Amino acid sequence: MKKLINHPENVVREELEGIALAHADLIKVHFDPNFIYRADAPRAGKVAIVSGGGSGHEPMHGGFVGYGMLDAACPGAVFTSPTPDQMLEAAKTVHGGNGVLFIVKNYTGDVMNFEMAADLAMAEGIEVQSVVIDDDVAVENSLYTAGRRGVGTTVLAEKICGAAAEAGYSLSQLAHLCRKVNGWGRSMGMALTSCTVPHVGKPTFDLPEDQMEIGIGIHGEPGRSRLPLKTADEIVEMLMGPILSDLPFKAGDEVLLFVNSMGGTPLIELYIAYRQAHRLAVQHGLKVVRNLIGPYITSLEMAGCSITLLKMDDELTRFWDAPVRTPALRWG
C-alpha cells in the first residue's frame, strides 16, 4: 500500500488536524465526536445544513463547509458511516434557532444514523428535516444500499441549498428545494482501477489491466458490468445514455454538467471526458448552462470518473451562482 500517511488508524484524525490548520479562517474542527463546522456558527435565524458520510470522498463533505454551503459535516472512518452522536453534536453546535436540514446520501448506515440523530435532536427541541439523495442510475440496489445510491448530485444539492439557506429559505422550503434537486439530478460512474482503504491495506477489488467497471459505486461497490477497456468517447457514451434516458432529459432542458474525478484521474483526462459529455448533451438538445469539472466526490485514489446531469431552472441557477466560500468551492 503506497500512501502518504502515517498509521492507517490515524488517517481521519490527522486529516482533520490538517484541515483545521489550513482553513482556520473558514471552519473549525471538533474532535471526539468529529465534525467540521463553520467558524462563525451558529448563524442566528439561518436554517443550518448538516451533511456527512464516510471519509475517503474528499473534498466531500468537509471541504464544503462555509458560507453559502454547509454549516457542518460529519466524517466517518474511511468508507464508514459517521455515528449519530457526531450528527447530534454537529446539529446542536450549528443550530441557529430555525431548524436543521440533514442532507444524506442513500447508504443504509448513513440513513439509519442520520434518522437516529434527527430523533435525538428533536428530543432536544431542534427541528430537523432530512433529505436523502439517491441519484445514481447505475443499479437499483447495491452492496450498501436499498434503492439507488447517492453520489454526485449531493455536491450540487449542498451548494444550491446552502445558497438558499443564506437567502432565508425556511426549513420546509429548503427540504422541498433539496428534494427537487435530487429529483432533477442523475449520475453514473466508472472505474479504471480500484482503491485501497488504509486500514484494509489491499485493493477493495481486482480489476485486470484490460478491464473497467461501469456503474461503480463510490466505495468500489460493483456496478452494471465489467468490460474490456474502451476509449474515453465510448465510456462517456455508456455513462450518458442511462443518465439521459432516466429522468428523462428533454430537448430544450437547461442542465448543469458535472464531470467528476474518482480521485486518481487527472484533469487532462477529465477535460477529454467533458468534451464528449458536452457534445452528447448538445446532441440530445440540452443547453449546458453551467458545469463543474474536477475531483469533488472521490473514492480515495481510484482512477475513473462519474458524470452528473442536473436539470436547471432559474431558482437552481441563481443559487448555483450565489457566492460560496468553502475550502473546496469558492466564488462570488
Add this chain to the structure above:
Amino acid sequence: MKKLINHPENVVREELEGIALAHADLIKVHFDPNFIYRADAPRAGKVAIVSGGGSGHEPMHGGFVGYGMLDAACPGAVFTSPTPDQMLEAAKTVHGGNGVLFIVKNYTGDVMNFEMAADLAMAEGIEVQSVVIDDDVAVENSLYTAGRRGVGTTVLAEKICGAAAEAGYSLSQLAHLCRKVNGWGRSMGMALTSCTVPHVGKPTFDLPEDQMEIGIGIHGEPGRSRLPLKTADEIVEMLMGPILSDLPFKAGDEVLLFVNSMGGTPLIELYIAYRQAHRLAVQHGLKVVRNLIGPYITSLEMAGCSITLLKMDDELTRFWDAPVRTPALRWG
C-alpha cells in the same frame, strides 16, 4: 495503460476542445498553433502575461488563464516544450500595447523556445521581458535542465504577477516582482509512483512497491535519492528540511505554504502532509499567513506531493489575495 483517453496522439487537442467547451465565459482556445487566452483579450494598457510548457501538468498553465492571472498559456505535447510559434501568436493576440511578460519554467526547451519567441515578438515591435522560475531545491542540474528546475513557485508567481498586472504594474515592475517571487520561493517534490505518458504507453520509470523517489521532477526526472517508503511525517520532514535551509527562511518570516498533489494523490493524504508541513514551519518560527492545497502543478496521474514555501511581504500578500477568475483558481 489505463487512461480515460481516445487515441494517445489526440490527447492535447481533445483536452483543449474540452477546455474550450467548459470555460467559454473565461477563455478561448486557438488551435494550430495551440494556445489558451483570455476571452476579453487584448486588454488595452495592461501588461500581458504569457506562460506555457508541456501538457500533463494540468491545471498549469491553461487553468490559470483569466482575470487576475495569465493572459495566455501555450501547451506543448505531454511533457514537451511548446514551440516559439505558439508563444509568438499568443503574445500577439493578448498584447495590449504595454508589453508582454513571459513566465518560463527552467527547462532547456522551454527557455530556448521562449527566448526565440521573445526575439520574434520584439522584431514585430512587441516589448517582451522573460523571467525564468528555478525554485526546485532538489538537484542542481537534471535531465532536462541546466540549473534548478522550475516547479511550484510558478503557480504562485503567475497569481501574484497577474494581480499586479491588473493593478497597473509596468512591464519592468512586473518582471522585477516576478524575480522577487522566484527568489523567495523554494520547492521540493517526491513520488510514490511513476506516471505514463500517453504516446509512450508505459511508465516513465519503475518504482518498486516499497520504494519512493525524493526530489522527483515533474516529468519523472530522477531526484535526490530512492529510498524505502516512509511515513508521511518523515517524508514531509525530508522535503521541508532542504526547503527551509535553502533561502534560508528565518524565524519571524511570513510564508505561504503550498502542498501540491502530483496528480494521483488524493486530498485526504494532502491534508495529512499539510498538517506536518505546517507544524514544521511553525517549529522553525515561521508564520503561515496563506496556503494552497491541491493538484495545481501535476505530473499526469503520478502519486506523490511537492511542497513550496514562499516568503511573503505586504506586496505579495496583497496580490495573492486580489480577485482571480480562472478555471482553476477563482476567488474575490
